[in-house]
Amino acid sequence: MRRVCAVAVERGVAIGAQVSYPDLVGFGRRFVDMDHDELRDTVLYQLGALTAMATAAGGRVTYLKPHGALYHAVADGGHQAEAVLDAVRRFDPDLAVVGRAGSVFGDLTRAAGVRFVAEAFADRGYRPDGSLVPRREPGALVDDADEVVRRSVRLASERRVLSVSGDDVVVHAASICVHGDTPGAVHLARSVREALERAGVEVVPFAPHPATP
Amino acid sequence: MRRVCAVAVERGVAIGAQVSYPDLVGFGRRFVDMDHDELRDTVLYQLGALTAMATAAGGRVTYLKPHGALYHAVADGGHQAEAVLDAVRRFDPDLAVVGRAGSVFGDLTRAAGVRFVAEAFADRGYRPDGSLVPRREPGALVDDADEVVRRSVRLASERRVLSVSGDDVVVHAASICVHGDTPGAVHLARSVREALERAGVEVVPFAPHPATP
Amino acid sequence: MRRVCAVAVERGVAIGAQVSYPDLVGFGRRFVDMDHDELRDTVLYQLGALTAMATAAGGRVTYLKPHGALYHAVADGGHQAEAVLDAVRRFDPDLAVVGRAGSVFGDLTRAAGVRFVAEAFADRGYRPDGSLVPRREPGALVDDADEVVRRSVRLASERRVLSVSGDDVVVHAASICVHGDTPGAVHLARSVREALERAGVEVVPFAPHPATP
Amino acid sequence: MRRVCAVAVERGVAIGAQVSYPDLVGFGRRFVDMDHDELRDTVLYQLGALTAMATAAGGRVTYLKPHGALYHAVADGGHQAEAVLDAVRRFDPDLAVVGRAGSVFGDLTRAAGVRFVAEAFADRGYRPDGSLVPRREPGALVDDADEVVRRSVRLASERRVLSVSGDDVVVHAASICVHGDTPGAVHLARSVREALERAGVEVVPFAPHPATP
Numbered sequence: 001m002r003r004v005c006a007v008a009v010e011r012g013v014a015i016g017a018q019v020s021y022p023d024l025v026g027f028g029r030r031f032v033d034m035d036h037d038e039l040r041d042t043v044l045y046q047l048g049a050l051t052a053m054a055t056a057a058g059g060r061v062t063y064l065k066p067h068g069a070l071y072h073a074v075a076d077g078g079h080q081a082e083a084v085l086d087a088v089r090r091f092d093p094d095l096a097v098v099g100r101a102g103s104v105f106g107d108l109t110r111a112a113g114v115r116f117v118a119e120a121f122a123d124r125g126y127r128p129d130g131s132l133v134p135r136r137e138p139g140a141l142v143d144d145a146d147e148v149v150r151r152s153v154r155l156a157s158e159r160r161v162l163s164v165s166g167d168d169v170v171v172h173a174a175s176i177c178v179h180g181d182t183p184g185a186v187h188l189a190r191s192v193r194e195a196l197e198r199a200g201v202e203v204v205p206f207a208p209h210p211a212t213p
Numbered sequence: 214m215r216r217v218c219a220v221a222v223e224r225g226v227a228i229g230a231q232v233s234y235p236d237l238v239g240f241g242r243r244f245v246d247m248d249h250d251e252l253r254d255t256v257l258y259q260l261g262a263l264t265a266m267a268t269a270a271g272g273r274v275t276y277l278k279p280h281g282a283l284y285h286a287v288a289d290g291g292h293q294a295e296a297v298l299d300a301v302r303r304f305d306p307d308l309a310v311v312g313r314a315g316s317v318f319g320d321l322t323r324a325a326g327v328r329f330v331a332e333a334f335a336d337r338g339y340r341p342d343g344s345l346v347p348r349r350e351p352g353a354l355v356d357d358a359d360e361v362v363r364r365s366v367r368l369a370s371e372r373r374v375l376s377v378s379g380d381d382v383v384v385h386a387a388s389i390c391v392h393g394d395t396p397g398a399v400h401l402a403r404s405v406r407e408a409l410e411r412a413g414v415e416v417v418p419f420a421p422h423p424a425t426p
Numbered sequence: 427m428r429r430v431c432a433v434a435v436e437r438g439v440a441i442g443a444q445v446s447y448p449d450l451v452g453f454g455r456r457f458v459d460m461d462h463d464e465l466r467d468t469v470l471y472q473l474g475a476l477t478a479m480a481t482a483a484g485g486r487v488t489y490l491k492p493h494g495a496l497y498h499a500v501a502d503g504g505h506q507a508e509a510v511l512d513a514v515r516r517f518d519p520d521l522a523v524v525g526r527a528g529s530v531f532g533d534l535t536r537a538a539g540v541r542f543v544a545e546a547f548a549d550r551g552y553r554p555d556g557s558l559v560p561r562r563e564p565g566a567l568v569d570d571a572d573e574v575v576r577r578s579v580r581l582a583s584e585r586r587v588l589s590v591s592g593d594d595v596v597v598h599a600a601s602i603c604v605h606g607d608t609p610g611a612v613h614l615a616r617s618v619r620e621a622l623e624r625a626g627v628e629v630v631p632f633a634p635h636p637a638t639p
Numbered sequence: 640m641r642r643v644c645a646v647a648v649e650r651g652v653a654i655g656a657q658v659s660y661p662d663l664v665g666f667g668r669r670f671v672d673m674d675h676d677e678l679r680d681t682v683l684y685q686l687g688a689l690t691a692m693a694t695a696a697g698g699r700v701t702y703l704k705p706h707g708a709l710y711h712a713v714a715d716g717g718h719q720a721e722a723v724l725d726a727v728r729r730f731d732p733d734l735a736v737v738g739r740a741g742s743v744f745g746d747l748t749r750a751a752g753v754r755f756v757a758e759a760f761a762d763r764g765y766r767p768d769g770s771l772v773p774r775r776e777p778g779a780l781v782d783d784a785d786e787v788v789r790r791s792v793r794l795a796s797e798r799r800v801l802s803v804s805g806d807d808v809v810v811h812a813a814s815i816c817v818h819g820d821t822p823g824a825v826h827l828a829r830s831v832r833e834a835l836e837r838a839g840v841e842v843v844p845f846a847p848h849p850a851t852p
Contacts, residue, residue, distance in 0.1 A: 427680065427684075428676075428679075428680045428683065429676075463641075463642075466641075466695075467640065467641045467692065467695075470641065470688075470691040470692055470694075470695050471640075471688045471691060471692070472688075473691050474687040474688040474689070474690050474691025474692065474694075475683075475684045475685075475687045475688045475691075476687070477687050477690070477691065478683040478684060478686050478687025478688075478690065478730055479680065479683055479684070479687065481683075481687075481729065481730055482679075482680075482683050482726065482729035482730055513695065516694065516695035517691055517694055517695055
């Protein structure tokens with residue numbers, strides 16, 4: 001973790017805490033029914049540990065993004081969304097928070113006076129209401145790299161994506177996620193970036209350089 | 214952890230990170246052969262997690278003390294001692310570091326420009342060289358509460374303790390440890406404190422109030 | 427764990443696997459959304475580990491009881507109940523399975539050809555439908571020891587318990603649980619046993635001596 | 640783990656428990672100072688968990704091999720070697736135990752009435768005394784695949800390997816290890832096998848088919 005922070009500081013890549021349920025074996029992909037205090041403290045624990053690594057590497061953490069099952073659990077609000085935001089407010093209210101574009105979580109984050117970065121997924125299927133098709137259902141993943149690139153450009157320039165029902169969904173996103181564990185992720189990210197730039201979309205970081213004080 | 218921090222802030226008790234090997238099942242009582250980077254990062258991880266809890270409770274961490282097997286592993290210096298100090302320097306060089314009075318670790322800490330708080334144990338047997346009798350050997354523990362109180366007063370006022378060989382050892386300590394998992398620990402701590410005060414020893418905190426900025 | 431098994435073998439106490447979600451920090455008290463294979467394998471893992479401890483102590487595991495959140499998650503059936511039973515059938519179909527008296531889980535267990543031991547709780551509040559009042563709700567716990575004893579005798583001799591609504595619920599239980607982490611649990615268990623015997627209820631183990639081959 | 644067992648049963652590959660220190664983060668590569676009972680119980684725990692997985696997949700565990708730092712810690716005997724063998728004897732004395740050819744651990748295993756499978760490493764440097772060059776020292780790894788193949792054939796047919804000092808060491812091994820996490824491991828294993836067969840060495844499993852009762 002610290003070595004990754006050191007590389008990030010060296011190359012000017014923003015450091016964010018991708019916080020999750022305490023579910024190491026399941027890679028945070030399983031919902032865990034935690035109450036407010038338990039979840040807030042788990043988020044604080046992870047935020048703090050990463051902050052120490054970043055600090056030791058001469059950098060700092062500038063954003064937080066819920067991971068895996070927690071990402072989806074907070075999307076529609078509720079006590080778990082409140083718990084995540086409680087952790088952010090108590091630890092560092094200047095952190096940006098990344099979440100699903102169009103989610104209730106985004107509204108709650110902004111209402112809490114915290115900056116929200118709305119995110120879209122070029123490699124995930126959308127339902128007509130703007131939510132993601134769950135991983136266990138058909139249409140959850142967009143495998144074709146060219147299709148992912150095309151969806152990215154359309155998301156950025158038209159604010160729209162084709163849903164699994166065949167209708168367009170409006171998605172106002174400030175960031176497009178490319179999953180790091182997708183095979184060929186680095187190549188895919190490069191292709192998306194190049195296509196965005198060719199389409200006249202300026203790609204800028206949503207969070208500051210990690211070494212800025 | 215956070216709840217404990219909240220109580221500490223409320224009552225003005227200093228918050229310290231008692232960092233250990235990543236040995237949850239063994240309660241940090243077993244030596245683990247870690248290299249410099251692994252150990253430094255483990256210490257950073259724990260320091261950071263506790264700092265987040267303290268921050269969320271309106272307080273801060275003001276000292277670090279190696280726990281269990283790590284306490285003894287660093288006493289005579291070596292690369293693990295360096296790794297612990299590396300973590301402190303990178304994360305917060307204003308932290309005080311607690312360790313065995315008379316240890317090489319104390320010298321290394323001071324040489325690193327970090328404040329060292331020398332600690333003595335009223336409930337542990339001492340060897341003539343000032344080191345502790347290992348827990349698995351006879352004479353490791355002083356069970357009798359009255360004896361612990363007497364040793365505490367002598368440590369504080371005469372800077373001496375009787376070793377298992379029957380000779381006095383000189384111990385220059387700024388803090389006396391009463392183990393929290395000793396049966397009757399609260400009563401014992403109270404007795405030690407009262408006896409120290411009766412003997413004219415002023416008991417003061419070695420670290421600041423957790424809510425001081 | 428092995429030391430506990432050794433004592434159990436020495437004193438003839440049955441050894442059971444109280445299997446739970448992989449939630450060490452939360453003591454298995456939180457629901458975790460696991461699929462069939464994940465949960466079955468977690469149960470197998472715990473069953474196997476305890477079996478090795480019991481074997482090394484000259485004994486064996488003779489029953490399984492879901493713990494904490496898993497106990498409640500399986501009560502009404504569903505894929506998690508099936509996963510637990512899949513583990514039992516594959517590992518040792520001669521294990522007895524303990525669960526809530528009157529639960530769908532009991533029906534599923536019997537339908538799977540596995541022996542079910544119906545359990546009642548003398549220290550927990552019952553709802554009129556025979557389910558337990560959740561721990562977070564008022565009336566969840568019966569604190570008064572005398573009341574627990576009275577409820578135990580009535581459960582055993584009349585097959586009835588007073589629910590939180592004030593109506594009697596019929597509960598056909600072969601075992602009454604006294605929680606080991608209730609303060610005064612040992613004294614309470616002794617009182618329950620004595621009261622049962624005074625009431626003419628014969629108390630017998632539901633599982634064989636751990637050292638029987 | 641269970642899925643791997645299922646594949647092993649299907650293809651007739653022996654299932655062995657590669658037991659290690661409880662050091663998940665360090666992948667078992669760090670020495671942990673455990674006493675006899677702690678280590679025996681850790682080994683039992685892992686043996687039992689894998690046995691349940693194998694049983695559920697219709698197979699069984701037929702051998703045990705210490706992993707990582709434990710492999711080296713037991714090589715010269717001592718209380719940790721005794722602890723591993725204590726676990727084997729208590730759980731299943733018919734297990735074969737794999738360890739370094741020429742080690743004291745081999746002698747202790749045989750003296751305990753347990754079958755020992757002596758192992759050699761074609762991709763590791765040897766010291767003149769038959770021990771392995773530690774991973775942190777130069778010459779620890781043999782990177783060149785052709786060299787690994789040549790060393791394998793010589794180990795099997797001449798019972799010798801060239802040490803880092805330039806002298807031959809005699810190694811009486813019944814098994815040659817190819818590390819699964821070496822890049823190109825599958826190709827390497829295939830090359831070693833083909834070379835052994837070309838050299839007239841018959842390759843046979845040292846442990847029975849997992850589905851044999």
